Amino acid sequence: MGTYSYAEADWTLAYRRDCPSRTVIEVLANKWVLYVVGALGRFDRPMRFNELRRVLDGITQKMLTQTLRALERDGLVSRTVYPTTPPRVEYGLTTLGIDAGRLICAIADWSEEHAQVILTARSEFDYRATAQPTPAR
Amino acid sequence: MGTYSYAEADWTLAYRRDCPSRTVIEVLANKWVLYVVGALGRFDRPMRFNELRRVLDGITQKMLTQTLRALERDGLVSRTVYPTTPPRVEYGLTTLGIDAGRLICAIADWSEEHAQVILTARSEFDYRATAQPTPAR
DNA sequence: CGGAATCCGCCCCGATACTG
DNA sequence: CAGTATCGGGGCGGATTCCG
Numbered sequence: 001m002g003t004y005s006y007a008e009a010d011w012t013l014a015y016r017r018d019c020p021s022r023t024v025i026e027v028l029a030n031k032w033v034l035y036v037v038g039a040l041g042r043f044d045r046p047m048r049f050n051e052l053r054r055v056l057d058g059i060t061q062k063m064l065t066q067t068l069r070a071l072e073r074d075g076l077v078s079r080t081v082y083p084t085t086p087p088r089v090e091y092g093l094t095t096l097g098i099d100a101g102r103l104i105c106a107i108a109d110w111s112e113e114h115a116q117v118i119l120t121a122r123s124e125f126d127y128r129a130t131a132q133p134t135p136a137r
Numbered sequence: 138m139g140t141y142s143y144a145e146a147d148w149t150l151a152y153r154r155d156c157p158s159r160t161v162i163e164v165l166a167n168k169w170v171l172y173v174v175g176a177l178g179r180f181d182r183p184m185r186f187n188e189l190r191r192v193l194d195g196i197t198q199k200m201l202t203q204t205l206r207a208l209e210r211d212g213l214v215s216r217t218v219y220p221t222t223p224p225r226v227e228y229g230l231t232t233l234g235i236d237a238g239r240l241i242c243a244i245a246d247w248s249e250e251h252a253q254v255i256l257t258a259r260s261e262f263d264y265r266a267t268a269q270p271t272p273a274r
Numbered sequence: 275c276g277g278a279a280t281c282c283g284c285c286c287c288g289a290t291a292c293t294g
Numbered sequence: 295c296a297g298t299a300t301c302g303g304g305g306c307g308g309a310t311t312c313c314g
Contacts, residue, residue, distance in 0.1 A: 118160075
């Protein structure tokens with residue numbers, strides 16, 4: 001950022017529709033992906049299915065399964081099955097996932113720091129919008 | 138990350154359903170938000186509506202409008218109208234938006250660096266999935 | 275140029291039920 | 295415990311049309 005080179009030539013890399021990095025960005029542009037990878041990054045250890053479920057308030061079991069599968073597919077999360085009874089399945093971050101987790105934790109931290117400012121801006125915007133659709137004749 | 142404190146007490150901050158930071162995270166968990174803020178961050182200057190439209194390959198005018206409004210509402214983007222004919226409207230990042238732009242550019246960079254690894258992992262996963270639904274008896 | 279408005283299909287996601 | 299399967303509504307987002 002801040003370097004002017006992007007205005008010149010090579011910025012197209014990240015913005016063309018067929019750019020591979022778009023695929024990756026669109027993986028991360030998903031709230032449950034952010035929450036799951038974020039949680040695994042925070043706790044910094046493998047976690048079991050229902051443990052994650054309890055931690056991630058509001059996630060349904062379907063969404064958790066789906067999100068974990070997608071992350072496993074993309075090589076960010078590893079799934080380990082211990083064939084005990086009852087079965088024990090642990091989900092952990094891969095090297096790649098740990099890397100992504102750092103970025104995501106940075107986002108989570110930033111969100112926490114600036115949440116109030118943003119929510120205030122939002123309610124003020126909404127107030128201005130409802131207050132004068134037109135300047136009262 | 139890596140500090141153990143999150144396993145103890147205060148990790149709930151970011152994961153409870155009613156946590157304010159969740160709202161912010163869910164603003165960022167949107168591909169068009171990432172692309173728009175990313176582009177404004179890369180170019181590091183205010184941009185006009187149709188300029189952004191041309192840069193962000195594939196975005197519709199509706200989505201661009203909608204995304205810019207949402208970002209303005211949350212105080213990440215400022216909208217400036219120059220009442221010329223034809224009208225000239227510029228969108229720029231606020232201080233808050235610049236800050237977010239740094240995070241987002243980091244994500245974009247990371248995505249570009251690791252795109253091939255991830256896409257390879259993905260196709261291998263898909264191959265394994267289709268190859269042996271069951272070990273061929 | 276910079277939008278607003280409308281129509282509408284698709285798929286995301288939640289709820290629910292069942293399984294090994 | 296750790297899932298799979300199915301149904302169904304809602305909303306996201308694309309395409310199109312029109313406007314100052």
